[in-house]
Amino acid sequence: MTTPAKTHIAPGPDASVPVGGAVGHPVDRRDGRAKATGTARFSAEHRYPDLTYATLVHATIARGTITHIDTAAAAAVPGVVAVLTHLNAPRIKPPRKPNIVRDLGPDVSGTDVDYLNTDQVFWDGQPIAVVIATTSAAANEAAPLVEATYDKLPARVDFAAEQKNATPAKGDLTFAGVAKKGDAEAALAAAEVSVDLRYTTPGLQHNAIEPHATVAVWDGDHLTVHDTTQSITQSRRYLAWRFGVPASHVRVHAEFLGGGFGGKFAVWPGTVIAAMAAKAVGRPVRLALTRTAVNRATGGRTASTNRIALGATRDGRLTSLIQDSITRIGSTGGQFEPTGSPARHLYGAQNLLTRQDHAVMDLMPNTWLRAPGEAIGTFALESAMDELAYELSMDPIALRMRNEPETDPTKGKKxxxxxxxxxxxxxxxxxxxxxxxxxxxxxxxxxxxxxxxxxxxxxxxLRLVADVKVRLSDDGSALVQCGFHEMGMGAATVQAQIAADALGIDYEKVRVEYGDSALPSGPMAGNSNQTATVATSVLAACAELTRKITALARRTGTTGQEPAAALRAAGTPFLEASVGSATRLGELRSQGRFLSTFLKDQRRSxxxxxxxxxxxxxxxxxxxxxxxxxxxxxxxxxxxxxxxxxxxxxxxxxxxxxxxxxxxxxxxxxxxxxxxxxxxxxxxxxxxxxxxxxxxxxxxxxxxxxxxxxxxxxxxxxxxxxxxxxxxxxxxxxxxxxxxxxxxxxx
The missing domain is CATH 3.30.365.10 (Aldehyde oxidase/xanthine dehydrogenase, molybdopterin binding domain)
Incomplete structure (x- = not known):
């Protein structure tokens, strides 16, 4: 197997960036030139000798059992190497239950389906077979020829009909399913002015510019994947578990990502099946989902129904705020979408109640999509606030300002x-x-x-934790290493700006390596956490490195000179400092850092x-x-x-x-x-x-x-x-x- 070289993106010349003043400066994105000129390689563009191409076959029923699957016609297409189904696919471990402390982030399993290791169908679109061929054309020609018959079961697929069967949502580590202050229903009934309204939002799909894709390569019991993922470290752990190998034997590359928005947080069927197919045929496999396959085999935002009831005095002071939401999850998984989040924090209502129920559906499980919960919640709440403003003949901004809270409305935090x-x-x-x-x-x-x-x-x-290594060389350059993600937001650029100022060197002299699980472990890129999370560790590593350089400068008599002068005077090629490590003890300490950071951040709203x-x-x-x-x-x-x-x-x-x-x-x-x-x-x-x-x-x-x-x-x-x-x-x-x-x- 050929191991691909690391991606290094050198900064372009930008002499206008002052030393010590990179932060706050509108620096061009470091990946901009590579993406604009086409030299950036995305996951599906990595090539290996004897590369094969895979195409998924999807179930055409919502719930049932596969009673027969005919692959003969597909296997006869010239160029087809193999057709895998639940009858002949490699056996792997089923997904394990999520653990936010262990994974240092949300669960990365999109569903709990044991892909191609079960004859059960849980949603229309679930992959039930994969065709592997020497060309993508052959794989695409053969896939529709796979024919399955089913024993159908009753399926819950109508959200409107299933809402009557919804049950209370359990919530998660950061958000409970119910929040209550006072007696909001009684206050609503007694309010001088009130509105009691219903808002709905449909399900939404991600449709990032880059569809999901995986290139998977096995070398003995070592697995390399180039994957469209927003969770490199967590995906590595997940794949190691599923295939029964140590995490050190799995390497996940995601140097460039053409948009994520939450849709590439989880490990979806394509990633697992690509690695499974590569193991079965003994050759590298590229599995690039079509746009249709993305929307049938990976999750999107849940649909929702929201009751918003507001009670107020005639001068616009909220006496009651109620939000009742119903959202859906899949029978095989799905992420909690906290639609009541804005209602709990935006306004100082005297009485407040938010509740959320889940309707369990035989559909593709929902997942995160940009601002999960808050996008839905602000539509319902802020529309209702506008309606109340008209009932009061009051300016909508004035109504909002009249209800600005002094402390967090639900928990009283500062x-x-x-x-x-x-x-x-x-x-x-x-x-x-x-x-x-x-x-x-x-x-x-x-x-x-x-x-x-x-x-x-x-x-x-929200902040998670990141492991970071920072190295200063005797030529005055610095290297920052962290397995974080670049989805188009300029992540490497801003971390270079932060490191340059922290070390007191030119921005152009800072190089950043990212997007590879072989680097120090980075956080999941989502919930708007990555910049602050990585910056926390970059600043800590730079502070430790500065202490080492300062001590060396004292010994070599170079105090007051540029940082690298001490290295040259001492004949030391470089000094480095790290936060976190990949050892078992280091991982335990990272879990401790996560809990400590989380609890510290919870002290304030x-x-x-x-x-x-x-x-x-x-x-x-x-x-x-x-x-x-x-x-x-x-x-x-x-x-x-x-x-x-x-x-x-x-x-x-x-x-x-x-x-x-x-x-x-x-x-x-x-x-x-x-x-x-x-x-x-x-x-x-x-x-x-x-x-x-x-x-x-x-x-x-x-x-x-x-x-x-x-x-x-x-x-x-x-x-x-x-x-x-x-x-x-x-x-x-x-x-x-x-x-x-x-x-x-x-x-």
Missing amino acids: FSQRMQREAFERGAERFGWADRDPEPRSMRDGEWLVGMGTAAAFHPV KAARGAQFCEVRVNADTGELRISRWLGMFDVGHIINPKTAASQLRGAVVMGIGMALSEQSLIDPRNGRTMSAGLDSYYVPVHADIPPIDVDWLDEPDRTMPLGIIGLGEVGTTGVAAAIANAVFHATGRRVRDLPITLDKVL
Whole structure:
């Protein structure tokens, strides 16, 4: 087996970056040139001698048992090497139960199905066979020729019908299924003014620009995979368990990732089956999912139904806030989507109750999708706040500000930082909110009805742990190593900026290695945790390295000179410092660091926040809807790189626009088939749908976080759908409570 070389991306020349001032500077992304010129290699683009190509075969029923599977026609296609089913696939260990402490992050198993080791079918689209061939054309030709017959069982596939059978959600380590303060139902009944409303959101699919893909290679009992993963370290542990080898025998590469958004957190069927196929045929296997296969074999966001009830005094003070949510999970797994999260933290209601139930479905298990819980929760809550404002004849921003809490509404914790009021005030002034005539359908430009809407943005803060090694060489260069992820957000760029300032050297002299499980263990890239998590360890390693250099400078008489001068004077080629290690003791210490960090962060209520402002134009005759202006003003701590931060926030707003206007995962309620599995039937925003998006931030550091960093990758999506729905009501007088906002709902 040929081991691929590490990916090294040298920084481009940027003489404008001052020494000691890289943080806060709008540095270009280090991976930009490689991606723009096509030299960056993504997972499916890695080649090995004797490489074979695999294509999945999917079940066509929602629940049942495979009674017969005919592979003869597929096996006869020229170039086909093997066809694997539950009858002949290698036996591997079943998935084990998740353990957040052991895995230092959420469970990375997308489902608990024992792929190709069972004759049971749990959802329409579950892989039941894989064809391996010498060319992708042969594999694609043969896969449809595999024929299966089934003994069908009754299946729960209609979300609307199953809601009556929903049961209380258990929650997770960070979020309980129920939160209660006072008697919210009684307070609602006694309220001077109240609204009691129902909002729904459909299931959503990820559709990242890079579909899921895996190249798997076995060398004896050593496995190498190039995989589209947001969880390198956790995927390595998972694959080691499934195939019964030590974790040290598994190497996961993910140097570049063409978008993730949560869809590449988990280990989905393609990854496991690619490694299984490579073991069976004794050759490297590339398994690249088609767009349709991605949407049939990997999870997306759950559909939801949300009751929001608000009670208030006539001057707008909330006396009751209730959110009852029903979301779905699969019978073989699914992630908890905390839809009540915003309701528990945004407003100082005197009485509060949030509850969430799960409807168990025989569908592809749901998984994380950018701002899971908060994207749904802010649509429902912030739409209801707008409706209450109209009931009170009160400005929607004034209503929100009247209910700003002094401490966290549910647990009474102090805020580590809360600048929600400032975000609304600065945003309203910049957007021209004062020019808005509050009367619905009162603003017009020719045939276009004009409306303005706003909503709060909210996403909680989470930190995991990262192992990091930092090396300073006698030529003045530094190397930072950590197995973190680059999904297009500039992760390597910002960590180089942080290390350069921490060491007091030129930004251009810092090199970063990432995206490989052979490097020190990095965190999962999600929940907006990666920048702060890795920065915590980079700063600690740089501080330790600086202490070593300072001591060496004293011994060599080079105090006051550049850091590398001490190394040259001592004849030492390099010095390095590490946080964490790959030993068993090191892993136990990492678990301890995780628990310590988690408990420390839980002492204060931490969150990224913001205010979304939207102007829409709705054609009075046709109902055509256009977003004409957008402003997002955010409280997201200290900004390490304004250029990458603005890009992240704009991209998050675009995802929120898709959620509001067009995106929906359509499930046939008769058979559980995904009817929107391709981009021909799942409508994502295009350029014509997106206005110029203005984003800005307060740039106030959170003093409890490293360098004042608050994650910002997801907060930009929250509040977007509500701001649009509120603007549509202002323009037309029609309230849309069921996403997406389509022509038939506006007319």
